[in-house]
Amino acid sequence: MALLILGVALWAFAHFFKRLFPAKRAEIGDKAKGGVALALLASIVAMVIGYRGAEFIPVYTPIPGIGHLNNLLMIPAIFLMGAGSAKGVVASKIRHPMLSGVTVWAVAHLLVNGDVASIILFGGLGLWSLVQMYLINRAEGAWSRPVAGPISKDVRVLIVTFVLYAVIAFIHNWLGYSPFQGTYG
Known part of the structure; x- marks a missing residue:
């Protein structure tokens, strides 16, 4: 630990x-x-x-079937992590798309993992992303929105999102954590 x-x-x-x-x-x-x-x-x-x-030390039991919400939340999490560097429309609407994606990723994983190690990992990285956004906002002040790029850049990120989603699901299965169970224990 x-x-x-x-x-x-x-x-x-x-x-x-x-x-x-x-x-x-x-x-x-x-x-x-x-x-x-x-x-x-x-x-x-x-x-x-x-x-x-x-060591697996349980703290709370995830809600039965909550894995489906985790899977759904992973799509915007992955998308947001790439949207900032794509300079499309989304990057002009959200100040910290990558850090927001990390926050969504962390929350999604805390929904399905109720052990101490998961709380440290996902909770720690989720907390880091929130503090990082605060520190950036404090240092840089008010955000001047960038000009929106073409929607085609966001569409490309969405396509890459689904490819990465499949790769991540494959890796989770390979490691022995089927993300499509719906219920974890």
């Missing part, structure tokens, strides 16, 4: 560094990008190994 907590903390700190210590980040300059990338890679490895190796 300690490795999982370390991974989530490292992920959050690597992302918060720029916002919490802007002078230090500016002093380091572009050299910081490599260090941040390594920290993020290490955090992902720690989270995966920590989560997979964590």
Whole structure:
């Protein structure tokens, strides 16, 4: 469990560094990008190994059939994670599409996973995304909406979303977690 907590903390700190210590980040300059990338890679490895190796300690029992809502929520979560970089219509309507996607992803996974490790992983990353949005908003002030790009960019993201959804479902099945059960236990 300690490795999982370390991974989530490292992920959050690597992302918060720029916002919490802007002078230090500016002093380091572009050299910081490599260090941040390594920290993020290490955090992902720690989270995966920590989560997979964590003891199952139940906290709450997911509602029977709630897996279907999880599956449905994953579509906007994946879409939002890509919509910001696509510069389509959605990117001009939502200030933080990628972070919003992470929040939806985290909530969806907390609906179907009621154990301590899941609360640490999904709850931790969901909390990170909310705090990150707050820190960005505080640092940058009022949002001036970008000009909306063509809807065709959002359509491409939607197509990629369904392809990624299928890949993610395949990987979950391969790891032994069928996402289409509807009820988890």
